[in-house]
Amino acid sequence: MPQRRTTIDAIRGLCLINIFVNHIEEGAFAAVSPSRLGFSDSADIFVLLSGISIALAGSRASRRRVPDIIAHLWRRAVRIYAFDLVIILSTLGILAAILALRGVAGVHADELGLLRDHGFPSVLGHALTLRQTVGYSAVLRLYVALMLVSPLLLRLAGWRFWAPLPPALLVWLAAGQFDLVVSNSLTGVPIALTILPWMLVFSIGIAIGQGMVDGVTLPRNRWLTGVALAYLASYLVLTVVVVRLWPPAADWAATRNDAFWLGASKTYQSPLRLLHLLALAYVVMALPRAPLIRLLHQVPRDHLLSRLGRSSLPVFTAGAIGAVVTSEALDLASIPLDDAWLPMLILEAGMIVLFVGIALRIAGPASRPMRGPATPDRSATAGQDGLAGAAHGPRSTTA
Numbered sequence: 001m002p003q004r005r006t007t008i009d010a011i012r013g014l015c016l017i018n019i020f021v022n023h024i025e026e027g028a029f030a031a032v033s034p035s036r037l038g039f040s041d042s043a044d045i046f047v048l049l050s051g052i053s054i055a056l057a058g059s060r061a062s063r064r065r066v067p068d069i070i071a072h073l074w075r076r077a078v079r080i081y082a083f084d085l086v087i088i089l090s091t092l093g094i095l096a097a098i099l100a101l102r103g104v105a106g107v108h109a110d111e112l113g114l115l116r117d118h119g120f121p122s123v124l125g126h127a128l129t130l131r132q133t134v135g136y137s138a139v140l141r142l143y144v145a146l147m148l149v150s151p152l153l154l155r156l157a158g159w160r161f162w163a164p165l166p167p168a169l170l171v172w173l174a175a176g177q178f179d180l181v182v183s184n185s186l187t188g189v190p191i192a193l194t195i196l197p198w199m200l201v202f203s204i205g206i207a208i209g210q211g212m213v214d215g216v217t218l219p220r221n222r223w224l225t226g227v228a229l230a231y232l233a234s235y236l237v238l239t240v241v242v243v244r245l246w247p248p249a250a251d252w253a254a255t256r257n258d259a260f261w262l263g264a265s266k267t268y269q270s271p272l273r274l275l276h277l278l279a280l281a282y283v284v285m286a287l288p289r290a291p292l293i294r295l296l297h298q299v300p301r302d303h304l305l306s307r308l309g310r311s312s313l314p315v316f317t318a319g320a321i322g323a324v325v326t327s328e329a330l331d332l333a334s335i336p337l338d339d340a341w342l343p344m345l346i347l348e349a350g351m352i353v354l355f356v357g358i359a360l361r362i363a364g365p366a367s368r369p370m371r372g373p374a375t376p377d378r379s380a381t382a383g384q385d386g387l388a389g390a391a392h393g394p395r396s397t398t399a
Contacts (some may be wrong), residue, residue: 012046016316049205083314083317131184153206232280310363
């Protein structure tokens with residue numbers, strides 16, 4: 001079990017770096033991001049891992065009274081909201097400073113229109129009340145909501161590991177069919193990560209985590225593995241071959257984020273996206289000795305990815321703020337550098353390395369080797385940050 005939790009931390013750490021890279025507006029490295037290899041991306045993986053981690057941590061607290069568990073999870077929601085405030089205040093402060101120094105034409109971020117049309121106090125008020133996304137804060141709003149409903153989902157999973165799935169499935173279907181998503185109060189744009197569609201991903205994670213606790217055996221057979229691998233490969237075939245040869249496929253790809261049933265919407269967590277995430281999760285769990293996957297299962301506890309994953313909430317917060325700074329820095333540097341690709345690439349790479357260094361300082365030093373019996377894995381409380389993803393609000397399209 002401890003190694004499983006270390007694997008979760010390692011995957012989470014890898015996603016954190018990928019999220020930061022993808023949140024850099026017009027960044028060159030985003031073009032080679034793993035997020036471009038499938039319908040789902042790091043946000044989906046993070047939400048799924050959060051559900052797994054909550055279930056694993058909840059198993060250790062199963063002897064506590066239900067009111068105590070509820071209070072613990074709701075305190076976590078308050079903590080997540082506090083980090084959300086840090087992202088909101090920092091993002092608006094950075095953009096307001098750039099706006100004051102460079103004028104309207106000097107700000108690269110989409111929030112410029114909000115500050116110009118509504119003013120700083122109004123935008124701040126809407127953001128603090130979670131009605132308007134600012135920067136990359138939408139994901140934390142999602143996790144505040146998930147922490148509030150997680151006691152019920154954990155209670156259901158404690159009865160039967162699969163029990164959270166039927167109600168979450170019904171909510172997901174209703175949200176997709178009847179367009180039950182929340183829109184930003186100032187822009188009217190649907191929020192990319194909202195509770196109703198995304199609760200199913202979180203519930204699937206809880207069911208997987210509770211199944212691990214209960215000793216449920218993962219079904220493994222060649223046909224199921226083959227179907228999962230074929231589905232993962234189908235996206236590459238679609239984007240590399242079919243889209244280029246068949247015009248209707250190109251039209252679908254251009255509007256795929258607008259539809260629920262036959263699209264690949266992140267806002268509605270469409271079926272194609274959900275199936276891609278499930279196929280990816282199954283392959284990682286069913287083929288632990290496969291190339292690359294084996295490396296994730298063998299990552300040591302003190303590896304930089306594991307360290308980042310164990311401190312996911314503060315690391316994500318730093319990345320959300322750092323992505324805004326990096327995007328604006330690249331936009332500013334493009335003027336004297338005349339968009340020369342090599343200096344811009346070096347600058348972006350340097351900012352990514354700087355983020356990883358800062359994130360490692362936030363995560364703390366690697367633990368010293370100890371003699372005697374191993375101490376419990378800190379990630380036994382994995383998910384204590386309550387973070388499992390990154391949002392794309394008005395500022396990004398992938399995570």
